[in-house]
Amino acid sequence: MTEPRLLAGLSGSGPMSLARHVATHGELPAVSASGRPAFLAEVTASGLRGRGGAGFPAGVKGGAVAGQRPPVVIINGSESEPMSSKDRVLLTHTPHLVIDGAQIAAETVAAREVILVAAPEVLPCLRSALEERRSVARPETRLRLLPGGSGYVAGEETALIAHVEGRPALPRVKPPLPVEKGLRGRPTLVHNVETTAQLALVARHGAEWFRAEGTRGHPGTTLVTVSGAVAEPGVYEVPLGIPLSQLPGIAGGALEPIRALLVGGYFGAWVDADGTGITLDEASLRDQGASVGAGVIVVLGQSACPVAETARLAAWMSAESAGQCGPCVHGLASLAEVLQRIASGRTYPGDIELLARWGAMIHGRGACRHPDGVARMIASATRVFPHELANHARGRPCRSCDAPATLLTPERRRRAA
Amino acid sequence: MSERLHVNPIACTGHGLCADLFPERISLDDWGYPILDATPIPPDLRKHAMRAVRACPTIALRLERAARTTQTTGA
Numbered sequence: 001m002t003e004p005r006l007l008a009g010l011s012g013s014g015p016m017s018l019a020r021h022v023a024t025h026g027e028l029p030a031v032s033a034s035g036r037p038a039f040l041a042e043v044t045a046s047g048l049r050g051r052g053g054a055g056f057p058a059g060v061k062g063g064a065v066a067g068q069r070p071p072v073v074i075i076n077g078s079e080s081e082p083m084s085s086k087d088r089v090l091l092t093h094t095p096h097l098v099i100d101g102a103q104i105a106a107e108t109v110a111a112r113e114v115i116l117v118a119a120p121e122v123l124p125c126l127r128s129a130l131e132e133r134r135s136v137a138r139p140e141t142r143l144r145l146l147p148g149g150s151g152y153v154a155g156e157e158t159a160l161i162a163h164v165e166g167r168p169a170l171p172r173v174k175p176p177l178p179v180e181k182g183l184r185g186r187p188t189l190v191h192n193v194e195t196t197a198q199l200a201l202v203a204r205h206g207a208e209w210f211r212a213e214g215t216r217g218h219p220g221t222t223l224v225t226v227s228g229a230v231a232e233p234g235v236y237e238v239p240l241g242i243p244l245s246q247l248p249g250i251a252g253g254a255l256e257p258i259r260a261l262l263v264g265g266y267f268g269a270w271v272d273a274d275g276t277g278i279t280l281d282e283a284s285l286r287d288q289g290a291s292v293g294a295g296v297i298v299v300l301g302q303s304a305c306p307v308a309e310t311a312r313l314a315a316w317m318s319a320e321s322a323g324q325c326g327p328c329v330h331g332l333a334s335l336a337e338v339l340q341r342i343a344s345g346r347t348y349p350g351d352i353e354l355l356a357r358w359g360a361m362i363h364g365r366g367a368c369r370h371p372d373g374v375a376r377m378i379a380s381a382t383r384v385f386p387h388e389l390a391n392h393a394r395g396r397p398c399r400s401c402d403a404p405a406t407l408l409t410p411e412r413r414r415r416a417a
Numbered sequence: 418m419s420e421r422l423h424v425n426p427i428a429c430t431g432h433g434l435c436a437d438l439f440p441e442r443i444s445l446d447d448w449g450y451p452i453l454d455a456t457p458i459p460p461d462l463r464k465h466a467m468r469a470v471r472a473c474p475t476i477a478l479r480l481e482r483a484a485r486t487t488q489t490t491g492a
Contacts, residue, residue, distance in 0.1 A: 172427075173425055173426070173427055324426070324427045325426040325427055325429070326426070326429060326430070326431045326446075326448055326449070326450035327426065327446060327448065327450050328426075330447075330448035330450070331446075331448065334447070334448070357447075358447065361446050361447060361452075362446075365426060365446075365450070365452070366426055367425075367426050367427050
């Protein structure tokens, strides 16, 4: 197993102190004004891709921050994926690495202001970490903490910006891209918490070191949250390119024979358990209609009902729509309704075909990628569970239909109107 | 310079006037929302495109010059 990088030095008893952090990782180099292009080139050379879900190259994003007005950096710790805990783990166990990365990101784009958005429960850890750094803080950069908005789409880049502006956490139309016009019209660099922590490591060790793990096209290590039918669900650091089949073993082993994995997040895709040769990287997963996403790996055991899980997921994701775009609001509701009919065995002729029709119909037609993600997840379900879907549709529910849910669908917290 | 139709999906509330006025390039999905043909609008169809743009009650439809790359920088 690879040497931990992000999770190096963790003792398992609360957040790492500043002293232990420096002893583990070394001092953080500064990025001076003249050093910016070189560091940006280093980040690009490292091949670091965003770890929030979209996987966009971090160097390209940083390099695109341009405009007349002073830029701002927002670190995204929203982590609204119900089955993801990796960002929370970083913020509560190794906050200094995240703060280092925020510092570096700000210096790279000459931002004087950094805002870190995270769940209210993790903010005390960050406040303590900032207190520890008070004597050694670089005075030029101001880091502000803000509790995140509620709801699944609150972590979307433009929704996050709206939330920081004090508005409802709802996505906005792009263009303009946040790197051009974001927070109050300023060039805004949004980075996921894990991406930020990775940046702090690249700043210390360089691109070549970063590339020593992972694949050529998708380098580095990544955090995965493994859950479902495994003995030790939790957050683990793995090299990109690791065979998917090894992941349940890393989490203590599967508790029962595996039917499938949900990979990426609720916006991700189902992957067959029998898929030998599938590795955790963009190139391999793309062939399966999937992606690394937010590193969520849910192990679905044979005792679960994939149709019930998928139907429940679709209903929840439909309820989590921002409610702004017709194809999303109506499309997801329609898809959820069909899946519910299939799950209950009371279908109309043509229901299974409607899943494909409507999935294709909504793709790319919202202000954000929420409908695309749900369409992808449902399309993968039709690929991976065709027999279960067909059987349920014919009125033959299985004995697992009422099994306890593997995928959590938390009750929607109230959103500010 | 090519011109293409774009719709703001947040502003659009599915009135459907656009599809009525410019069926050559705009159709409606199963819920009444516009599906746009993304190919450039030739000169002989321009006036129909503009009629549709002007008719939109929420000003959601627009005709834009030059190919816009909607490259996202991540969600």
